[in-house]
Amino acid sequence: MNNLAISVKDLHVSYYGTEAVKDVNLSVQTGNLVGIIGPNGAGKSTFLKAMLNLIPKDKGDVRIMGQTIKEVRKQIAYVPQRNDIDWDFPITVLDAVLIGTYPNLKLFHRPKKKEKEWALECLERVGMEEYSRRQIGELSGGQQQRVFLARALAQKAEMFFLDEPFVGVDAASEETIVKILKELCWQGKTVMVVHHDLSKANDYFNQLILLNKELISFGSVNEVFQTDVIERAYKGQFAFMNEMGVQS
Template identity: 80%
Template sequence: MNPAINIKDLHVSYYGNDAVKGVSLSVETGNLVGIIGPNGAGKSTFLKAMLNLIPIDKGEIKVLGKTIKEVRKQIAYVPQRNDIDWDFPITVLDVVLLGTYPHLKWFRRPRKEQKDWALQCLQRVGMKEFSKRQIGELSGGQQQRVFLARALAQKADLFFLDEPFVGVDVTSEETIVHILKDLCRQGKTVIVVHHDLSKANDYFHQLILLNKELISFGSVAEVFKPEVIEKAYKGQFAFMNEMGVSL
């Protein structure tokens, strides 16, 4: 069986400056993987490169043994909240319905079957009662749950989330984590850019530790060690200890 994701010698740069350098790794199906590292480490860049959302300088990226373009319908992406226009006049239900479009035939609009499925996805994230609201009227945590529902509506095999817990309430974060773990139990693969190290041990099966280069990749027990984390965070390591991040 092909790994869910296989990356060889990935390089990405902006205006001649290295953002990601020589990353190679392989993620097996069914894992919940956190991408961690200090600010400016290239975490979101790495995620977007995997999704072919930004150009790469060199390297090979295979998803389920194929190119991204070949398996695009099997991939769901939840971007950072600041990448979304929350003033756009669209309802919660319509946002989730967008997740059904990859499986519709050309020029066909969602019908009752798709609307019922979208409502089921909203129910799963606890947002069905808000289906007629404009997306901008919701709190940060509620908005994030709606976009997770959109990803669920796509019936994808791989889920990519970029900083999904930033600006969300505790209830929303717990709901999202529970659903992501449940997806992995169903054999899905989930990749999450994450910044809060205090939660890494509870949330993930594996960690990708970046600081432009790949510092470490493996189980949480392998990566989440002081001597390994320090290689990426360097001067920030002492500060993290003062803040109560236990390694």
């Protein structure tokens, strides 16, 4: 059985002629919770979006479970940054989660009782079932992020990609989200998370991708969280790193 979840070869991405991500090569095995870390402007979100074909690549090959993104799109759940979402769109919490069931419906079919029950089950898992009739714009940042995680769960995907899911969320929501992401990995799913808070990386992830436009390091948290490795990525921002639990 092939346990390779993600393969990235020679990935290059540019914005307006400026290279944002260059020469990234790595492979991720199934069942890992992987944090994508690096300084501001390092290309973390760009890397994630390019992997998923959400933005164009200059060159490179990305395979998910040995196939192209197009071939396994239904098996991929993506949670974008909160500032990429129109929170004024007139949709209820339940309807937002129901969108996650669409990839598994037959063409031109709409969600029915079975899908609604599943969506409510996903909302219950993230502690948001009592808000099912609310408009998503009425929720707090943490509640909104829980709803979009519920939408991802409703998809019954094998791969989960989240872009800065903890920005602007309360501590309780962050704890709930991390707990569910870990549970997904225990179930054999693979999870990738763009993350900026190094102080929690050791608690949240079992592998790290350290970027600064190019791949600085990839491996276990202990392998990446070494002073010389982190310093290569953060350079002048290194003064606070020892407070983050980085090993010397």
